[in-house]
Amino acid sequence: MFKTSMAISPLPANFAPLLFAGNWELGVEQAAKLGYDAVELSLLDPSKDLLGHIASALRQKGLALSAVATGQSYYTDGLSLANTDPAVHARLRERMKRLLDFLAPWQGFLIIGGVRGVLSKEPAVQAEQRKWALEAVRSYAEYAQSVGVRVAIEPINRYETNFLNTVAEALAFADEVGLDNVVVLADTFHMNIEEVSLPKALELAGKRLGYVHLVDSNRRAPGQGHINFQEVVTALRKISYASYISAEILPWPDSQTAAELAIGYFRSL
């Protein structure tokens, strides 16, 4: 009843929750072999050629592209939505447009998570940063709407950012953007740190929940930590959630085993 996906990356990323990092071809092949419906890609600044190769491989394997994660632009290149330099926003807009075009044939999700960056503790500076970020997301969402793509705002835990930690904060931000194709992404790893109750937060999102990273408490495959996924799934059913559950997980003990553990757990739900 949920569509399944796993997060992979064409770039090596030793400590990131991505499988087959540095070898997207193998990731796509294994996702198909294991029976996933889709892959999610973490992308920095891919060439049109690379995107073309990935798109053909997905079509050949009968896989969908569920989402593109954009955090690498901040983690690797230091480009964030909280930046108040127009030149940084121009570069980000160009990247986002290319990624939105890539997502369009599958009507996937553009994930706005780590790319938000970090807010200053100075209230006046912070207000300015929020304004820039809001305008940026609005411009991506407007373009996304024209190509049938949704933009997913992902709350991230306090140890990684101070810019949207909870589902409620992400919902408020999405409201401020004010476009129908802006939804919330719930990542159970971050929620386990931030939320009072995982089911209540999911129910709060309700129809505006667009995408889920189903990850355990230790960032490993679901079932390898101590999150109560029964209550998570009960809440998802209650809100008639029918979109993706995606394994954005550490390659523990290795990518292949992690991909197998995750799909096995997804099937048991």
Ligand SMILES: [Mn+2]
């Ligand atoms: Mn996530």
